[in-house]
Amino acid sequence: MMKPIFTLILMTLFTLGYGQTVVIAEDVDQQEETPEFGMNRKHYTHTFLSVLFVAGPPEHHSADVIYGRSRSLEFGYRYKGRLSDTFSVGSEIMGRRSAFHIKQSDAKSVPDTISRDSEKLVFLEAGIGAYTRINFGQRGNYIGRFVDAGIYASWTLHTRHVLFYEEEDVNYRVRKTGMNYPANLNYGLIARIGFNNFVIKGTYRMSELFKESAGLPELPRYALGVEFGLHPL
Amino acid sequence: MMKMKMKMKMKMKMLVVYILVLLSFPVSSSERTAACRHFSYEEPGYWVFFSDKNGVCFDPYDFFDSKAIERRKKLGLSLFDTLDFPVSNDYLHQLGNYVDSVGLVSRWFNAAYVHAAAFQLTEIESLSFVDSIRPASLRLLLASDQEETDEQSLLLKADTALLNAQLRHMSGTMFHENNFFGQGVRIAIFDAGFRGVKTHPAFSHLINDGRIVATHDFHRKRENVYVASTHGTMVLSAIAGMLDGQPMGLATGAEFLLARTEIRREPLAEEKYWLAAVEWADQHGADIINSSLGYIYHRYYPEQMDGQTSLVARAAHIAARKGILIVNSAGNQGNDDSWRIIVTPADADSVLTVGALDYPSMLRSPFSSVGPTADGRMKPNVSALGNVVAASRRGLAKPQGTSFASPLVAGFAACLWQMYPNWSNMDVFNAIQRSASLYPYYDYAHGHGIPQASGFFNQNAGFQMPTFDIIAENDSIKIMLRERIDAVDQTSYAKIPGNKYLYYHKRNADGRIARYYVVDLQDADKISIARNAFDEGQSLFVHFNGHTSGISVK
Numbered sequence A: 001m002m003k004p005i006f007t008l009i010l011m012t013l014f015t016l017g018y019g020q021t022v023v024i025a026e027d028v029d030q031q032e033e034t035p036e037f038g039m040n041r042k043h044y045t046h047t048f049l050s051v052l053f054v055a056g057p058p059e060h061h062s063a064d065v066i067y068g069r070s071r072s073l074e075f076g077y078r079y080k081g082r083l084s085d086t087f088s089v090g091s092e093i094m095g096r097r098s099a100f101h102i103k104q105s106d107a108k109s110v111p112d113t114i115s116r117d118s119e120k121l122v123f124l125e126a127g128i129g130a131y132t133r134i135n136f137g138q139r140g141n142y143i144g145r146f147v148d149a150g151i152y153a154s155w156t157l158h159t160r161h162v163l164f165y166e167e168e169d170v171n172y173r174v175r176k177t178g179m180n181y182p183a184n185l186n187y188g189l190i191a192r193i194g195f196n197n198f199v200i201k202g203t204y205r206m207s208e209l210f211k212e213s214a215g216l217p218e219l220p221r222y223a224l225g226v227e228f229g230l231h232p233l
Numbered sequence B: 001m002m003k004m005k006m007k008m009k010m011k012m013k014m015l016v017v018y019i020l021v022l023l024s025f026p027v028s029s030s031e032r033t034a035a036c037r038h039f040s041y042e043e044p045g046y047w048v049f050f051s052d053k054n055g056v057c058f059d060p061y062d063f064f065d066s067k068a069i070e071r072r073k074k075l076g077l078s079l080f081d082t083l084d085f086p087v088s089n090d091y092l093h094q095l096g097n098y099v100d101s102v103g104l105v106s107r108w109f110n111a112a113y114v115h116a117a118a119f120q121l122t123e124i125e126s127l128s129f130v131d132s133i134r135p136a137s138l139r140l141l142l143a144s145d146q147e148e149t150d151e152q153s154l155l156l157k158a159d160t161a162l163l164n165a166q167l168r169h170m171s172g173t174m175f176h177e178n179n180f181f182g183q184g185v186r187i188a189i190f191d192a193g194f195r196g197v198k199t200h201p202a203f204s205h206l207i208n209d210g211r212i213v214a215t216h217d218f219h220r221k222r223e224n225v226y227v228a229s230t231h232g233t234m235v236l237s238a239i240a241g242m243l244d245g246q247p248m249g250l251a252t253g254a255e256f257l258l259a260r261t262e263i264r265r266e267p268l269a270e271e272k273y274w275l276a277a278v279e280w281a282d283q284h285g286a287d288i289i290n291s292s293l294g295y296i297y298h299r300y301y302p303e304q305m306d307g308q309t310s311l312v313a314r315a316a317h318i319a320a321r322k323g324i325l326i327v328n329s330a331g332n333q334g335n336d337d338s339w340r341i342i343v344t345p346a347d348a349d350s351v352l353t354v355g356a357l358d359y360p361s362m363l364r365s366p367f368s369s370v371g372p373t374a375d376g377r378m379k380p381n382v383s384a385l386g387n388v389v390a391a392s393r394r395g396l397a398k399p400q401g402t403s404f405a406s407p408l409v410a411g412f413a414a415c416l417w418q419m420y421p422n423w424s425n426m427d428v429f430n431a432i433q434r435s436a437s438l439y440p441y442y443d444y445a446h447g448h449g450i451p452q453a454s455g456f457f458n459q460n461a462g463f464q465m466p467t468f469d470i471i472a473e474n475d476s477i478k479i480m481l482r483e484r485i486d487a488v489d490q491t492s493y494a495k496i497p498g499n500k501y502l503y504y505h506k507r508n509a510d511g512r513i514a515r516y517y518v519v520d521l522q523d524a525d526k527i528s529i530a531r532n533a534f535d536e537g538q539s540l541f542v543h544f545n546g547h548t549s550g551i552s553v554k
Helices: A006-012 B002-023 B025-035 B037-042 B066-075 B089-096 B118-125 B157-168 B173-177 B201-208 B231-240 B272-283 B311-321 B402-419 B425-435
Strands: A002-004 A013-015 A021-028 A043-055 A071-082 A087-102 A118-136 A145-167 A170-177 A185-195 A198-205 A222-230 B045-050 B102-106 B111-115 B130-135 B137-142 B186-191 B212-217 B255-260 B268-270 B288-291 B293-295 B325-329 B351-357 B382-385 B468-472 B476-481 B501-507 B513-520 B526-530 B539-544 B547-552
Touching: A043 A087, A043 A198, A071 A222, A087 A145, A118 A185, B089 B102, B089 B111, B102 B272, B118 B130, B157 B173, B157 B382, B173 B402, B186 B231, B186 B272, B186 B402, B201 B231, B231 B255, B231 B402, B255 B272, B272 B288, B272 B311, B288 B402, B293 B325, B311 B325, B311 B351, B325 B402, B325 B425, B351 B402, B382 B402, B402 B425, B468 B539, B468 B547, B476 B501, B476 B539
Parallel strands: B186 B255, B186 B288, B212 B255, B288 B325, B325 B351, B351 B382
Antiparallel strands: A002 A021, A013 B526, A021 B513, A043 A071, A043 A222, A071 A087, A087 A118, A118 A145, A145 A170, A145 A185, A185 A198, A198 A222, B045 B111, B045 B130, B102 B111, B137 B268, B137 B293, B468 B476, B476 B526, B501 B513, B501 B539, B539 B547
């Protein structure tokens, strides 16, 4: 409502040869208009950080992953547009790093049938999303409790296949890039239950992670985790 | 091919699920509630307002404490105000059929607090005796921050100076010199907990004399309030604590009602306890309520800080009409760009809102919330020190916040009321404002300044020789001091803190301050303000060393 305007003071207050100090100078904002930007205003934007753990079964047991270690990290920027105290819609852009730790077994077939000490497939993606939000409870300028349902699409920028194995008492870590089997485009559904800054988030990947021509079974499609909205409490 | 078809099928299935999920949120929410009725406290809280109080019985002599009756009689208020009538038991019983339990009940608002899901609200709304329903969750902030010192440590010299200042900056010792310690005045304190009050020697005079006349924990629904937090302990200390015979607040002779209305520091809390506590305080004969609490953005917007919107502000109005003086801290959002305005219920015009001053500068503490209210009224009303030495759980603390400015003024009010027992609450309110160091000048950081007890003992206090002249020149307005600060009698000069500053503001034609300033004049004897720094229709108001004057700048 009010802002210090020390610079203005220098323009309006002249000292006449004696020492004096302006210790408080406040400009009272006379503007009557309601601000449009804020957590429960017409528009709001904030960043967010998510950690999602791969969940659900793979398409085939030959595409098993190690649960817990297989996870995605997301960092994004979200827009929320308020339609009413209950409904909002929004969009987001995000970067995502997903790592699928492949379970080693004789039946393994992703991305190949060779069994090693461990291996993982890493995907770096840039994506966009859109969502609808239902808020619970009347509130002031505060995010509050909500449920989101939305969709996302992401473009795979980079993939790598990292292998760990031991041969003749030597440990090897091999990093392969430029594979031709990952699909470029991914898309899916997002659901979120939010408690102000803290959000429980789940995603379901509707697209195939691998190109059809590769003939690889699909890795688990679900991911479940938490998100932290990086906005004031 | 088969695999492709299966995948397509799966996608379609998921799409249908997605659409169903989108469409079913409100329904699923209700179903979840129905399935988990025993967890209904997780549902949002609502106030259900009833349309009437038909068929209720009320005996004021049975319900009220004798002091509450006495206050009503003194102010000529009816003992049979329908606001005080109980809520209809029949309505409560019927309401209970639609929710798991009915929580707090407000006589003044003729309302009951319930937790309910959307489908339950729809049913309740259709009841013939229900007038309206209003959501009720708020974010509460205790208006303080604290720095505790060790139990065994002695007061440092600086702390002793602060302890002296917290009484003397309002010339409060004059009350004590004239034997006014707030005797016979009952003060209710709403806070988060009073841990250590029963055992700390700073409160032994209150305990031994039985001057804590009632206590209630509105959260846990029991009498023991000596738990959880020392915030209330320190607030009580700033009103009535005694340290080795030295008062820490002005009203060491007052009686107290202690209400624990909040659960912990800065929780997501609700206004329901505050509402219940204000009615409880009225019933138990409170003359003054000190509330070092404020409610902000979890329920309201800054533009709703108009003294009319929040339930707590409206309850404060009712309490004032019933003769209770409510003293509330302005809030500690002075540095919060998203909420610099005062909190509620400090926004109510019948609440004496207290801002915090920094020690030793005696200017607004940076954290102290500023006015005006959303509808342009002056707040805070007055200011007092926001740093104090206070008794805490076992030892001493040096907390800071508007939380501690408010009890200093509440203690002042108690002494003043003892001095003028026939005054109404608003007489006391107005007298405190008029006594303040800047009055009739004000700004939105300090209000009218620091209340001064000296004005009530000095017969010549109303008369003040001009201390400056305002001279309008062609291109500037000059403020000329009649005496340079270094020439002023330093003994009398130092009596009113903040006197070394020159305060001025530019006021719009509608009466609102557009800009305000405080200038430390040091060795200057005049300042000049360019005429073109004023907008059309603005006036200049100046205060220096007890004198206020203004000029319309054409």
